[in-house]
Amino acid sequence: MAKEKIGVLVMAYGTPASLDDVEAYYTHIRRGNPPTPERLQELVDRYQAIGGLSPLLEITRAQVDNLEKRLNEKSPHEFVAYMGMKHAAPFIEDAIKRMAEDGIKQAIGIVLAPHYSMMSVGTYHKTAKEAAETYGIELLSLVKDYHLDPDFIQALVNRVEEVLQRFPGKAKEQVKVLFTAHSLPEKILEMKDPYPQQLRETAEVIAQRVGLKHWETGWQSAGQTAVPWLGPDILERMVSLQKEGVKQVLICPIGFVSDHLEVLYDIDIECQKLAKELEIHLERTASLNADPLYIECLSNVILQELAKT
Ligand SMILES: CC1=C(CCC(=O)O)c2cc3nc(cc4[nH]c(cc5[nH]c(cc1n2)c(C)c5CCC(=O)O)c(CCC(=O)O)c4C)C(CCC(=O)O)=C3C
Numbered sequence: 001m002a003k004e005k006i007g008v009l010v011m012a013y014g015t016p017a018s019l020d021d022v023e024a025y026y027t028h029i030r031r032g033n034p035p036t037p038e039r040l041q042e043l044v045d046r047y048q049a050i051g052g053l054s055p056l057l058e059i060t061r062a063q064v065d066n067l068e069k070r071l072n073e074k075s076p077h078e079f080v081a082y083m084g085m086k087h088a089a090p091f092i093e094d095a096i097k098r099m100a101e102d103g104i105k106q107a108i109g110i111v112l113a114p115h116y117s118m119m120s121v122g123t124y125h126k127t128a129k130e131a132a133e134t135y136g137i138e139l140l141s142l143v144k145d146y147h148l149d150p151d152f153i154q155a156l157v158n159r160v161e162e163v164l165q166r167f168p169g170k171a172k173e174q175v176k177v178l179f180t181a182h183s184l185p186e187k188i189l190e191m192k193d194p195y196p197q198q199l200r201e202t203a204e205v206i207a208q209r210v211g212l213k214h215w216e217t218g219w220q221s222a223g224q225t226a227v228p229w230l231g232p233d234i235l236e237r238m239v240s241l242q243k244e245g246v247k248q249v250l251i252c253p254i255g256f257v258s259d260h261l262e263v264l265y266d267i268d269i270e271c272q273k274l275a276k277e278l279e280i281h282l283e284r285t286a287s288l289n290a291d292p293l294y295i296e297c298l299s300n301v302i303l304q305e306l307a308k309t
Pocket residue numbers: 012013014015016026029030043054055056112113119120121182183184185221222223224255259260261262
């Protein structure tokens with residue numbers, strides 16, 4: 001008898017496929033409210049500044065393909081992975097629909113974001129559950145977080161150690177390390193959301209393993225909305241660090257796993273420009289992308305989750 005195939009719903013943020021798609025993408029992020037022409041142009045300009053488009057789609061594709069391969073090497077089950085995006089095609093709903101068309105009956109889901117927030121991973125899960133209901137797929141489980149997974153931590157430790165060599169002298173003792181994640185509206189604090197604490201835990205373990213003397217967590221890429229967002233933002237923090245006499249900063253964006261706009265623009269262009277003005281030597285850790293250790297992390301987390309069901 002043929003083995004029953006298990007669908008793996010691999011979810012990521014998504015990015016516009018062309019500059020013409022930026023408006024639809026931004027409108028989707030804004031829950032159906034189109035942006036003003038000025039805000040749209042600002043976003044188009046940011047994509048143009050990083051070379052026209054974000055590499056996120058290709059990177060996500062490589063992560064999904066490698067994960068499927070690794071799962072099938074490691075487990076007696078047969079896995080078929082589907083990429084599903086929150087804000088761009090192929091949407092989470094499209095992935096679930098394709099699973100149903102392919103005759104898949106059971107699936108497990110994971111988000112390519114390591115820290116849980118009701119406002120981030122929580123909303124991916126809500127979309128996945130609704131689509132699974134619509135198309136008659138049994139969702140065996142949805143992975144909540146993996147911010148302390150040993151392979152995930154090891155991959156980041158390697159990245160930090162690599163980049164520290166670009167600083168002169170005793171970098172571990174001299175460089176200020178900022179472990180960053182996407183900011184979220186401050187109201188998550190009242191909601192007792194685990195996101196800030198999980199970010200802190202990832203940072204703490206890496207700092208301990210590497211032996212960093214000066215480190216803290218920080219927020220980046222806050223949205224421009226009427227409500228307050230978690231701060232201080234890395235741009236503000238760079239200014240205050242300079243006043244404290246800091247001359248070397250390393251940003252390690254642990255809340256993100258891939259190269260995309262928030263890394264390539266918000267850190268590499270916007271924050272780097274400020275650093276130059278402040279005469280601070282700023283470096284960034286390379287993104288995990290399809291690093292085999294990250295793929296190992298994802299496959300282990302999925303197999304552990306399946307073992308619980
Ligand atoms: C927590 C979180 C992650 C990390 C976890 C995860 O990966 O899920 C993340 C990742 C990303 N965010 C991205 C892009 C954008 N996010 C925006 C806006 C927003 N992000 C939010 C949250 C997050 N975002 C929120 C609460 C908003 C406000 C609107 C809302 O309440 O939903 C906007 C609108 C303009 C602006 O405000 O800048 C853009 C363009 C890209 C892709 C970039 C590319 O194309 O390379 C990626 C990977």
